[in-house]
Amino acid sequence: MDLLIFQAPILMVQASLDGILLGILFALIAYGMALQWGVMNIINIAQGDLVILGGYIAYTMYLMGIHPAWGVIVSPIIMYFVGWALYKLVINKVVDRDLFISILATFGIAIVFQQLMNFVFGADVVVAQSEYGTTMLFDNSVTLPNSKIFAAFISVLYAIGLVIYMKKSRLGRAIRATAQNARAAKILGVDTEKVYAATFGINAALCGVAGALISITLTLHPYVGLPYTVRSFMIVIVAGLGNLPAVAISGMGLGLFEEFADYILGTEFRIGAVFMLLVFILVYRRFKLSKKREYLK
């Protein structure tokens, strides 16, 4: 049974496409994380919960009779302000402390968000319907939900938009300057406080987009945020900070790896395999770094 994928090679096409499409979506979440990690040196444990909140915004629109796809525009706008407010309320008090404090703070935020969402939206698992239909390839043997293609397309669009914004706009330049050296940027007149707030807002907005996409491709529940945090954390660890192409490639790579692990090792080892890969990469990196250090000596 394990070798089904070799008996029916068309499954490889299916697995690859599934993995890549999902990977792109995860890469978008990871990009937000990489951005604010790089700029503010904060690991945001609440990342996944921001995603789910964004999803609930789209779901609420769906309940009101608006097509949930509009969520990819509405949700980031609302989430930007949520992120901004979070920064002003909590994050600005921990931003220059050590990493451990910020992890604790965002962990707290995650719990508060989960309970609030549970309180407001209830503990039922919910889905929003896009009715986008299906794309069939190779005589029906490969089927791709259009909602997933839509999700990947929107993710790419937002990612490209953000890269251009970071390069061209004043705020984008300020963010990059702060990321490189916050003190120097401050001396040269960059209002780092504002930059931090904006960065956190942008991250939350990206989560909002991803959440809206998840509401039409997967399922929503107040307590499913953590897997998204973990996944984006892994992508960032593999890709490194502030490197969008690397984040995209590592996102897709992990998506692919996961799908193939499912076929070859079995579904129960799917997530375990990804964690094994993470351990392997971390060990390998350390090994490489230590070699470099020797050389420097």
Add this chain to the structure above:
Amino acid sequence: MNKLVKLFTIFISAITLTLASISSSFAKVEGEYIVLGSAISLTGKYSSNGVHTQNGYNMAVERINKMGGVNVGGKSYKFEIIYYDDESNPKRAAQLAERLIKQDGVHYMLGPYSSGLTKAIAPVTEKYKIPMVEANGASRSLFTKGYKYLFAVLSPANQYLEVAIDLAVEKNGGKPVKIAQAFEQDAFSQDVRLGILDAAKRTGSEIIIDDKLPKELNDMAATLAKVKAVKPDVLVVSGHTKGALTAIRQISEMKVDVPMLAMTHCDAAKLSKQHGKKSEYALCASQWHKNLSYKDKFFGSGKKYDKDFKKEFGYAPPYQSAESSAALLVFKDAFERANSFDRDKVRDALKTTEMQTFYGNIKFGPGGQNVAKPMILFQVRCKGDTCENKVVAPTKWASDKFYHPIPKWSERS
């Protein structure tokens, strides 16, 4: 400052003392009240089903009290329940059970929601020899540990979908079938899986896909792609509400054609409401359905229960509420037969329970599970855009014919 601390200490000790005196006066039977205790998930991830459970309990308490209460030793008593919120957390549930028994002096317990939490509480009630009637823990492992004080009004998890395999074999002209299955890796779903393995062995059927879905997983695309490739006769999925919703979403999106699809938790997931016509023909395991013809004198029939519950709480009762109400009927019956508040006498009476309730027949097996009530299967059927659950198996209770095989996606509008 010192004064303040002193005042505070006095204040705290005063509160503690008052509380202590209150809790010591609380006992198993208070005046005309029989006090039951329950830890229940009012917040956290099980909170919706926790509330269904609590509503079921409350509905039965009110009904029994209104209709003459419980007759013990020629005197009529009323039920009262002390609830604590276990936050959907097993550790907390065990602590609260301990608190109910030791501090509040509760001598009879009602179960929490879910197998996991029941598993956490059962060792505590067992240790203090407190009879517990539970209505929401179906995991088989609850009934194989030799617990003497645990009684469950519901059918154990391994029976959930066994009927479905029998049905598939029957539709295949009595010949063995090819089964594809995907189960989440939690106690309940894995028990459902064991039931399928038994049924497969019994009928000589072959399991060609046997995927165990990790708990964090919300994407079943890989499993479904495999299903598409190997074309089984029946696909079985169990992974709580998330599993049911994900399965229908992706089966419809990936146009996976299977002749028969059997699942759990369709009711709790509000499958036909959330997915509409996409969920049509799905076969779902259920503990109870309002159309079954069981009867009792408190709630009348299932249909009447459905109506009264809707009036009281504003929504149709899921089976989680019905089975919870039944738990109190069982307690009442046992108290009256024991004619005593002695815990061991009540336990012995529970053990010999044999009764019919609107929810089904109840008789406890040696492990404490209900052996008198079969699981039922309903099928989602749609007319236009409104979908309904129709009972199709077992034949004795079936109100509609089982639609088989499921039409191909290309033929479905």
